[in-house]
Amino acid sequence: MNALANPFRFGTVVDGIYFTDREKEIKQIGSYLRGANHLIIISPRRFGKTSLIKKILGETGSRYIYLDLQLVVSEEDFASQLLKRIYRIFPFQKLRGKIRSFRIIPSVMIHPVTGETEISFKPGSKDLTPLEDVLQLIEKLGTEKDRIKVVLDEFQEIFRINPGLDRILRSIMQNHKNINYIFMGSSESMLREIFEKKNSAFYRFGSLYLLGKIPEVKFRDFLLERFGPMTDKAEKLSRDVLKITGSHPYYTQQLAFNVWELLKTTGFQSGMVETAADGIIRNHDNDYERLWHTFNRTDRLVLTGMALSTLSPLSEEFRGQFGAGAPSTVFSSLQRLTSRGILIKENASYQMDDPFFRRWIISRRQQ
Ligand SMILES: Nc1ncnc2c1ncn2[C@@H]1O[C@H](COP(=O)(O)OP(=O)(O)OP(=O)(O)O)[C@@H](O)[C@H]1O
Ligand SMILES: [Mg+2]
Numbered sequence: 001m002n003a004l005a006n007p008f009r010f011g012t013v014v015d016g017i018y019f020t021d022r023e024k025e026i027k028q029i030g031s032y033l034r035g036a037n038h039l040i041i042i043s044p045r046r047f048g049k050t051s052l053i054k055k056i057l058g059e060t061g062s063r064y065i066y067l068d069l070q071l072v073v074s075e076e077d078f079a080s081q082l083l084k085r086i087y088r089i090f091p092f093q094k095l096r097g098k099i100r101s102f103r104i105i106p107s108v109m110i111h112p113v114t115g116e117t118e119i120s121f122k123p124g125s126k127d128l129t130p131l132e133d134v135l136q137l138i139e140k141l142g143t144e145k146d147r148i149k150v151v152l153d154e155f156q157e158i159f160r161i162n163p164g165l166d167r168i169l170r171s172i173m174q175n176h177k178n179i180n181y182i183f184m185g186s187s188e189s190m191l192r193e194i195f196e197k198k199n200s201a202f203y204r205f206g207s208l209y210l211l212g213k214i215p216e217v218k219f220r221d222f223l224l225e226r227f228g229p230m231t232d233k234a235e236k237l238s239r240d241v242l243k244i245t246g247s248h249p250y251y252t253q254q255l256a257f258n259v260w261e262l263l264k265t266t267g268f269q270s271g272m273v274e275t276a277a278d279g280i281i282r283n284h285d286n287d288y289e290r291l292w293h294t295f296n297r298t299d300r301l302v303l304t305g306m307a308l309s310t311l312s313p314l315s316e317e318f319r320g321q322f323g324a325g326a327p328s329t330v331f332s333s334l335q336r337l338t339s340r341g342i343l344i345k346e347n348a349s350y351q352m353d354d355p356f357f358r359r360w361i362i363s364r365r366q367q
Helices: 023-034 049-060 075-089 092-099 129-141 155-161 165-173 188-196 216-227 234-245 249-266 272-283 285-292 297-308 316-322 327-339 355-366
Strands: 039-042 064-068 107-110 117-120 148-153 179-185 207-210 343-346 349-352
Touching: 023 039, 023 049, 023 207, 039 049, 039 188, 049 064, 049 148, 049 179, 064 075, 075 092, 075 117, 075 129, 092 129, 129 148, 129 165, 155 165, 155 179, 155 188, 179 188, 188 327, 216 234, 216 249, 234 249, 234 272, 234 355, 249 272, 272 285, 272 355, 285 355, 297 316, 297 327, 297 349, 297 355, 316 327, 327 343, 327 349, 349 355
Parallel strands: 039 179, 039 207, 064 148, 148 179
Antiparallel strands: 107 117, 343 349
């Protein structure tokens, strides 16, 4: 590790020295995927789903295709993006004969500079035959012994592409024996709708895996090891960081990154974790302000109450103290805020997702 390079990273997929723990998850998910199972991985935003699955698939050496459905704009684009990724792992020659049997023959171009393959069927078209042909192609390329893993991230986005896509996909995918599908997403309620409701298309299609935070003791070691070479107060700094972030993977790395930068310039100073946290809040002041304006009155009362107290928002005391209204009003606000990712539900209790937003609310009220 370069002594001057910040050893923390946030906002991108992490691996190597930036990745910690997930030992239990790597074992469990690895074992699911050795069998013929499909898997649904759910967690709130930025808990580390993408980093984890890429690490697992990278380490097992399996052939895999990863597609983030947020980037897909149409049915045709879905097929093109998948096929483009097939070209990354299979040689041209092998694919040539198989694509000949497609009902619509795509145009395939090699970008002269990047060397990447660009595919298009009929740009923007809602025709579903290309998608079906591409999925059947993946099935043909895999074998029962060496299944191809197909990761569809932010899977709830299928409804934006086409409201009936769940049923169509299910009817194709249910016959596949040479593919392990891995569906991922951060909208727990939507994914549960797709995979757990009795009358839903993907009912019990695979095992549901809920990814949690990184345990505090594991994260503390990770922080200690990185603050250690900079100061003999590493233990205190690590605890202070985790106290603010509650071991949330992204926010922990973000705060640790900023603390490390301060350490580099000033050395240890008491209160420096708070200083770093205040810096982050100042940086996001505009975003938080804009976000705040999108909430209705009840949402604001609930969020304020949650920022200022540890009471359960559904308790009588909370509702009385913060004037948040009837239990049903508070409940629908909690649901709304959870589906927007502002709150996360952990062990049946609600928490604010972003510890810095929480602090922003508190500091705004003190102004
Ligand atoms: N195993 C890990 N060890 C250390 N930090 C991690 C780990 N996993 C995730 N993080 C931190 O969380 C951030 C988000 O990770 P990642 O993008 O994999 O999460 P995600 O759940 O896919 O997020 P999104 O909801 O935005 O798709 C990373 O940039 C990193 O800072
Ligand atoms: Mg992700």
